[in-house]
Amino acid sequence: MTEQIRRILIVGGGTAGWLSAAYLNRAFGEKVEITLVESPRIPRIGVGEATVPTLRTTFSFLGMEESDWMPKTQAAFKSAVRFNDWRKPAAGQSRHVYYHPFFTVPEPPVPYFEKPFHKRFGRGVSMAHFWLKAHLEGDTRVRDTFGDAGMALQHLCELNKAPKPLPGSEEADPGFRYAYHFDAALIAQYLAELAGSRGVRRVLADVRDVRVDEHGVIEHVVIEDGSVLTADLYLDCTGFRGLLINQALKEPFVSASEYLLCDSAVAMPAAHKPGDLAPYTSATARDNGWIWEIPLLDREGTGYVYSSRHTGPDEAEKHLRDYLGERAHDVEANHIRMRVGHNRRSWVGNCVAVGLSSCFVEPLESTTIALIEYQLALLVLHFPDRHDNELRRGRYNDLMVDAFEDLRDFIVMHYTLTDRDDTEFWTDVRKAPIPESLSRKFAEYARSVIIPDGSQLRLFETRSLWAILSGMGFPFTQAPPAVEMMDDAAAWEMLAQIDREREQYGRSLPGHREYLQSQRG
Numbered sequence: 001m002t003e004q005i006r007r008i009l010i011v012g013g014g015t016a017g018w019l020s021a022a023y024l025n026r027a028f029g030e031k032v033e034i035t036l037v038e039s040p041r042i043p044r045i046g047v048g049e050a051t052v053p054t055l056r057t058t059f060s061f062l063g064m065e066e067s068d069w070m071p072k073t074q075a076a077f078k079s080a081v082r083f084n085d086w087r088k089p090a091a092g093q094s095r096h097v098y099y100h101p102f103f104t105v106p107e108p109p110v111p112y113f114e115k116p117f118h119k120r121f122g123r124g125v126s127m128a129h130f131w132l133k134a135h136l137e138g139d140t141r142v143r144d145t146f147g148d149a150g151m152a153l154q155h156l157c158e159l160n161k162a163p164k165p166l167p168g169s170e171e172a173d174p175g176f177r178y179a180y181h182f183d184a185a186l187i188a189q190y191l192a193e194l195a196g197s198r199g200v201r202r203v204l205a206d207v208r209d210v211r212v213d214e215h216g217v218i219e220h221v222v223i224e225d226g227s228v229l230t231a232d233l234y235l236d237c238t239g240f241r242g243l244l245i246n247q248a249l250k251e252p253f254v255s256a257s258e259y260l261l262c263d264s265a266v267a268m269p270a271a272h273k274p275g276d277l278a279p280y281t282s283a284t285a286r287d288n289g290w291i292w293e294i295p296l297l298d299r300e301g302t303g304y305v306y307s308s309r310h311t312g313p314d315e316a317e318k319h320l321r322d323y324l325g326e327r328a329h330d331v332e333a334n335h336i337r338m339r340v341g342h343n344r345r346s347w348v349g350n351c352v353a354v355g356l357s358s359c360f361v362e363p364l365e366s367t368t369i370a371l372i373e374y375q376l377a378l379l380v381l382h383f384p385d386r387h388d389n390e391l392r393r394g395r396y397n398d399l400m401v402d403a404f405e406d407l408r409d410f411i412v413m414h415y416t417l418t419d420r421d422d423t424e425f426w427t428d429v430r431k432a433p434i435p436e437s438l439s440r441k442f443a444e445y446a447r448s449v450i451i452p453d454g455s456q457l458r459l460f461e462t463r464s465l466w467a468i469l470s471g472m473g474f475p476f477t478q479a480p481p482a483v484e485m486m487d488d489a490a491a492w493e494m495l496a497q498i499d500r501e502r503e504q505y506g507r508s509l510p511g512h513r514e515y516l517q518s519q520r521g
Contacts, residue, residue: 003386005232006033011207011221011244012237013038015049015184016355016372018191020235021200022062023376030199035231036192037203037223048269048294048301049184050078050281050366052459053102053177058373062194067167069190071520074296075182077279077512078102079153079163081365084284087419087473098145098471099280100365101153102177103463125482128466129448130491133479135470142495147467152176152501159506160276162515171508174501179366181281181294181301203229210248217349218244232386236353240339240360245346245353255341259412259435261310261428262289262362265336266317267303270327277513283364284323285418288316288425291323292363297516302328305363308337310425338362342404345397352379352396359404361411370459374403403459409438410460410468417472445469448480 008024010017013036021036059069069075080101087096131149134142143149153176156163163178165171196202205223213219220230236244245251257263272295282293289306304320311319317333342359346352355372378399382392416434420426434442445465469476510518 004031005384005386006031007231008032008034008233008235009221009229009231010034010036010235010237011038012036012235012239012355012357013192014188014237014239014355015191015369016239016357017235017237018188018195019058019369019372020237020354020376022191022195022198023058024380025195025198025200026062027380033201034195034199035201035203035229036195037205037207037221037229039206040204041206048181048296048299049187049369050181050292050294050363051179052366052370053179054370054373054459055179064194067519069187070180070182070516071297072190073182073186074298075180075187076277076295076297076516077163078179078181078281078366079176080147080157080280082157082278082280082282083414083471084282085420086283086285086290086414086471087417098467099147099154099157100464100467100471101147101151101157102179103151103467104175104177125450125480125486126462126466127491127494128463129450129480129483130488131466131470132448132476133483136476136479141492145467145470146463147471149495150463150467150498152498152505155502156505156509157278157280160278160512161506161509162279162512164509164515166510166515166518169510174505174509178279181296183296183301207243210244212248215349216249218248218351232350233384234351236351236357237355239356240337242343242353242357244351245343245348245357249348249351251348251353252344253339253341254344255339256361256408257340258433259408260340260362260415261307261425261432262305263338263340264308264313264316265303265305265338265363266313266320267301267334267336268320268324268328268331270300270302270324270331272300273327276511277516279512281366285420285426286319286323287311287423288319290364291320297513300327303363305338307425307428310423310428342401345393346375346400347393347396350384354379358400361404361407364411364414365407365460367407367411367459371403371407374459375400405435405437407459409435409441410465412438413465413468414472417469417474419473442474445474446476447478448476448483450480450482 010021017036021034025034080099082099084097085095089096127150128146131142131146148154163176164173207221208224209222211219218234220228278295284291288311291304294301304316306316313335346358354375361367378396382396384392415429
């Protein structure tokens with residue numbers, strides 16, 4: 001008989017802490033006693049949070065219904081990311097714009113391979129590869145970017161449509177993949193209430209000391225009143241501080257700042273733009289970084305992600321305020337110093353770092369919560385007992401480094417393909433080194449060497465890669481030879497079907513604001 005883990009102590013609240021508490025409680029129920037200790041004084045980072053579609057599965061696992069949690073957190077839908085000005089505008093255009101939509105999963109079955117082969121060996125040749133073939137041949141029937149060609153969502157985003165029909169509607173649900181925007185503080189509060197109702201204990205206190213024994217594992221945590229909290233397993237959810245993993249256990253942090261120049265942000269709430277509510281995140285490139293705009297039901301979350309080597313906090317705040325104008329008049333700004341990189345190991349001894357205390361890429365593409373989800377799923381799969389867990393820890397840590405590096409490459413890809421040279425920042429971005437792993441991927445992407453989707457984390461698969469690559473003007477040279485040998489009729493029919501969906505759902509789906517207001521009764 002193994003000696004099971006019976007007590008978990010989570011240090012730190014926020015989204016990372018309370019999502020961890022709710023997730024592990026849902027996984028193990030009463031078999032594990034979970035306590036969360038959080039400071040009543042540490043401010044929460046962020047005024048609006050954007051996510052990716054994996055969160056729908058996680059919230060479903062937690063038993064959360066959209067009709068309940070979305071109105072309580074000022075949540076809205078996210079169908080895509082719109083990238084503004086990441087390249088020079090084309091001749092005759094005032095700006096450069098492209099979209100990264102959330103593509104449906106599984107991909108509609110172009111009959112290149114039979115379904116059993118898709119299930120066993122991956123999804124095979126993607127519509128992205130057929131788009132590339134037509135694009136390289138100069139076929140004017142395909143749209144300029146795969147993000148537009150491969151999905152109706154870009155058109156629906158431009159019409160400010162919700163991704164599905166009104167509740168109770170007789171309209172068929174198109175099955176679009178979508179994610180969410182929500183108030184970060186309110187979602188943490190919702191998860192805290194959910195976890196608390198299921199037996200998670202909450203302690204409001206500052207941690208005064210973390211005691212580590214002679215074997216290099218955490219012995220106990222001391223809070224401000226002198227009380228001692230002990231557990232079999234500790235989760236560090238203290239954000240960039242890394243109170244347990246870095247400060248107490250001295251685990252080194254591996255910086256990725258040589259590849260990603262943006263290391264700071266200033267965030268503030270803002271009033272909505274005039275007009276309908278956008279169902280997408282906007283990422284607008286600026287002189288020394290980029291500005292995010294995250295529409296919630298009652299306001300927008302905005303922020304300027306920038307390089308501290310090229311501008312300072314005061315200048316960055318002024319730049320953001322000038323951009324927002326009267327929409328952010330007299331609101332307080334929140335300045336954030338970002339730690340971009342990953343711990344050498346995210347699981348050390350009896351401590352697992354989750355969220356920002358483990359790793360962070362940067363806010364572009366909204367991967368922070370998705371990485372938390374991935375960490376929690378991995379932890380459940382590799383859950384330890386109270387004896388030797390070296391193999392479990394080793395495998396977990398290897399997977400986390402792989403996941404971080406894959407996402408790092410994906411984010412670096414957005415920057416390194418720019419042709420902007422109008423400021424020192426964008427010139428330095430173009431000069432920054434490229435990870436060797438990304439250089440190998442670029443060589444494969446150029447000639448469309450097919451990497452089966454679904455390996456490891458692979459948060460963004462072929463269709464997302466092609467949306468970014470085509471949007472950023474990547475120099476493709478070849479479509480997969482397999483595509484050259486296939487009958488094009490089925491693929492052209494799929495593109496025609498997407499055109500029909502643009503027209504059909506552009507008429508039938510409700511406006512984004514209309515749907516959210518219907519949720520509130």
